Structures are given as structure tokens and as C-alpha cells.
Amino acid sequence: MKRRIAILFTLLISTLFLPSMAFGQQGLKLAQLGVDLWPEYDRPEVLVIYRIGLPTTTPLPVELSLRIPASAGAPNAVAARQPDGTLISQTYTTQTDGDWTTLTFTATTPVSQVEYYDPQINKSGSQREFSYTWMGDYPVDEFSVQVQQPFDAYEMTISPDMGPGERGQDGLVYYTGIYGALDAGQTFETTIQYSKDNDNLTTTSLSVDSIGPIDESAQGRSRVMSLLPWIIGGLGLLLLAGGALWFWQSGRNKAEQSPRPRHKPAAQRQAAAARTPAERSPSANPTLGVNNSNQEFVYCSQCGKRAGSSDRFCRACGTPLRQS
Incomplete structure (x- = not known):
């Protein structure tokens, strides 16, 4: 009887700690996890990008498992970031259970990148709404979310509030929220709402419309302006040299054409x-x-x-x- 009670107690404890064992992977944690949300970027869905940074003390290679929505299907990319910044594709496996798919791959470098498209964006006329959830698969020392505002979007609201957006080098507006540390099993959810009068994708609009007027601070123009005095000086020297050559040549021709006795x-x-x-x-x-x-x-x-x-x-x- 006592043996049965001990077995039942062990099974109960194992059941309680199974999620953290399965997704916490024996104390493995993430140093940084940056989540990028790009609605209607190059597809009508929302492009979700995970930028995963491991602690410098983590022995490599190491296996990682993340949950993504089952409706997203296969990930768009699973890659390891090299020291020079290039991304090398990594092999992976998936296992779907209900609304979620567990994506498993081996991290060979301290920084990995995972991308997938989430089709769960609600559209009603010009209104758009999308919700993202981090399932807390690992403890994270620094968790952040960045939202890219679509090219033609307006009346952008994000919950929790990320403050005023900032315009990036590509001319698009980005909203960033830094939320610090999260424990294993601690979920995080953000909701995005905005208005958009067309179905144009951001990449298509950027390739057709100018991002902004070119001012004096533009990189190409400022370089030309700094070189302008040298260009003018060079043209002046060429004109002086050409005038001297013409004067010398014309004098020589007159001397050759003058009648000799x-x-x-x-x-x-x-x-x-x-x-x-x-x-x-x-x-x-x-x-x-x-x-x-x-x-x-x-x-x-x-x-x-x-x-x-x-x-x-x-x-x-x-x-x-x-x-x-």
C-alpha cells in the first residue's frame, strides 16, 4: 500500500513539473529574445521573427524547442547567425499538438533566428487586428517586442502601450517595448490594431513610392556637396590648361603661315x-x-x-x- 502511494506521489510530482522540464530543458535559459511583428510586410499575414540570444556560458551545440501557432504551418526560416552577421539555415523538426506546433532545432552559434507567417490577422473593412502570444517556453533575461507599422497604416494602437514610434532608416515607423525578464511558463501577449484602406503590401509600396524627400543630410547628397569645391577647382584648372594650349597652338600656326622672303x-x-x-x-x-x-x-x-x-x-x- 505504501509503495502504491509513493508511486502515485511520484507521478503527480512529475505531471506538475512536466511543462517546465519539456520546455525549460533542464535549466536552459535565453539571454535575449527579441520578437519582431511585421503585419502585411511581404505577405498578407504577419511576419513573426524570433531573434534568440544564448548566454555566453551555454555549451554549443544545444537543442532548442519553441512553440509556434499550428496555423502558421512550416516555419519560413530557421537559421544560425554567424560572427560576420550572415545566416546559415539549420535543419529542424516539427510536432503539432492542437493549436500549437513544437519546432525543434540545434543551435550551433550563440544567436539563432526563426521566422514564420501567422495568418491570424482579422480584417474588417479598413480595420486590422492581430494578437501575439509568447508561451514561455524558456526563461528569458531580456524580452522585447518590436512592431513595424505597415506602409499605408494609420491610427496605430498597441497593447500594452509601446509609446510613440520612431522612423527607421527604411522610412517605416517602429514601436518598441522592452519588458525585462520573464520566467519559464510565463506568457506574454500583445495586441495590435490599425486602419488601412487597401491591401497593398509594405514591400510593394516601398518599391513604388519614395520613402521621403531628399534633404541636405541625405548620405549621397552630402557627399556630393562636400566634393563640390574640388569639382569646381578641377574644372577651372582644365579651362586654364585648355586656354594656354589654344593660345600656344594658334601662335604656332600663325608663325608657320607667315610668308617667307x-x-x-x-x-x-x-x-x-x-x-x-x-x-x-x-x-x-x-x-x-x-x-x-x-x-x-x-x-x-x-x-x-x-x-x-x-x-x-x-x-x-x-x-x-x-x-x-
Whole structure:
């Protein structure tokens, strides 16, 4: 009888502590758990992202098990974050029990990432509502939730309140709530409500519409403005160099095109020197201004130019003339 009572007592104790043994995994806890909720981001559902950080003292690899809604189906991604920030896909198994599916995988690095799409977003006209629940599978030292406001959404309310949103680098508004430590088995629930007049997805809207006007602080514009003095100075130097080159080239062309003094052939100079003063006088040379109609002319046998009867050499080419 006492043995039966002891067995029943042991079974009762095991039943009471079974959830924490199954999901607490012998004292394993999470250093950080960040939950991102992105409604209507790239699909009509809500993209849920777990960013799981293990304590530095956790021996690796280690097996992790998380519960996700059964309606989500298979996870979109299960990955280990490498030291350089890249994500490497990890193998996993799933087991569905009622409304929940237990996702089990092996963490090979201190940071893991799990993604799934939750279709349980209620839509009524322009009104949207979604509720998320963390089932407390592990104790967490630092638990936080971040909600991304859809591109065309307005009248955004979140419970519990996360305060005013902040615009991120992508131009979208983000709401962040930091809730500190949670115990194993301690659940957490947040509800999101907003209005949206269309079914456009955030990724589609971002690719079509400009996130915001480009101002002086924009990265590309500020870089161009800082380089503007150097650009203007470089253009000025190019203009000065081009002007100097043009001035030098034009002066050179003028020098090459200026007429050079023509020199008489040596034979012609010798013929002129051999003439007597009487032959070089105007009265003896009809080409120097005196026209004598009775004067006979001789033509050069070499170039055909006309010469005076008293010329002994051609005045054009210097060839000796044949006297009649």
C-alpha cells in the first residue's frame, strides 16, 4: 500500500513539473529574445521573427524547442547567425499538438533566428487586428517586442502601450517595448490594431513610392556637396590648361603661315651680277618701265619665259639664253 502511494506521489510530482522540464530543458535559459511583428510586410499575414540570444556560458551545440501557432504551418526560416552577421539555415523538426506546433532545432552559434507567417490577422473593412502570444517556453533575461507599422497604416494602437514610434532608416515607423525578464511558463501577449484602406503590401509600396524627400543630410547628397569645391577647382584648372594650349597652338600656326622672303636662284643672281650697268638701266631693259616696240625678244628654251634681247640668262630660271 505504501509503495502504491509513493508511486502515485511520484507521478503527480512529475505531471506538475512536466511543462517546465519539456520546455525549460533542464535549466536552459535565453539571454535575449527579441520578437519582431511585421503585419502585411511581404505577405498578407504577419511576419513573426524570433531573434534568440544564448548566454555566453551555454555549451554549443544545444537543442532548442519553441512553440509556434499550428496555423502558421512550416516555419519560413530557421537559421544560425554567424560572427560576420550572415545566416546559415539549420535543419529542424516539427510536432503539432492542437493549436500549437513544437519546432525543434540545434543551435550551433550563440544567436539563432526563426521566422514564420501567422495568418491570424482579422480584417474588417479598413480595420486590422492581430494578437501575439509568447508561451514561455524558456526563461528569458531580456524580452522585447518590436512592431513595424505597415506602409499605408494609420491610427496605430498597441497593447500594452509601446509609446510613440520612431522612423527607421527604411522610412517605416517602429514601436518598441522592452519588458525585462520573464520566467519559464510565463506568457506574454500583445495586441495590435490599425486602419488601412487597401491591401497593398509594405514591400510593394516601398518599391513604388519614395520613402521621403531628399534633404541636405541625405548620405549621397552630402557627399556630393562636400566634393563640390574640388569639382569646381578641377574644372577651372582644365579651362586654364585648355586656354594656354589654344593660345600656344594658334601662335604656332600663325608663325608657320607667315610668308617667307623668296630668294632668287643662284644662276639668276649670277646673271644679274654679270650685267653691265648699261644693261641694268631702264633704257636698256624694257621690263623696268621703258617700252620699245622695235626691241626683239628672246624666249627661254627651258621655261619659255620672255627675256630681253640683251639678256644672256633667263630672269625666271637662270638658264643661259640662246642669242640669235
